[in-house]
Amino acid sequence: MTGHEIGHYVLKHTWSGILFFAVLAMVLFWLAEKLYPRFARAFGSDAKIDDPRGVPVLFFLISVFAVAASPFINTFGRTLETQADMYSLETENRPDALASALVKTAEYRYPDPMRSRSSCSTITLPSNGGSGWQWNGRPRIRTRPLRSDQAAEVT
């Protein structure tokens, strides 16, 4: 797991995250400015976007944006996690150690999302069967050790 975390550092994932979320925020703020008047009218409000009376409409828009942006956010997170896993496998060359660590991590995260203790990992997309990914953006913990085992067979 240390190799995985070092991978995040070496691959500059923090900077990637800052850039990704900055661009996403700009897009969402732009959309909020454009769509706010229509939604305010639809909810029967005459408040402008800078009026505190419009905050509930703005929160509604933010909620819609959060749901709409979640596939992009999850794809971004999953890509970085996979890159960090691959960095660990390539530089450490100890796939059994990574697989073992991921199995231990599964005890915390629970591979079965319906039984999860962590609120952020309780939701799994029903249409997600077999893709190996979990709703919270991390690769499904059940398949991460398998990827390590596959890498062990290759190396």
Ligand SMILES: [Zn+2]
């Ligand atoms: Zn990670």
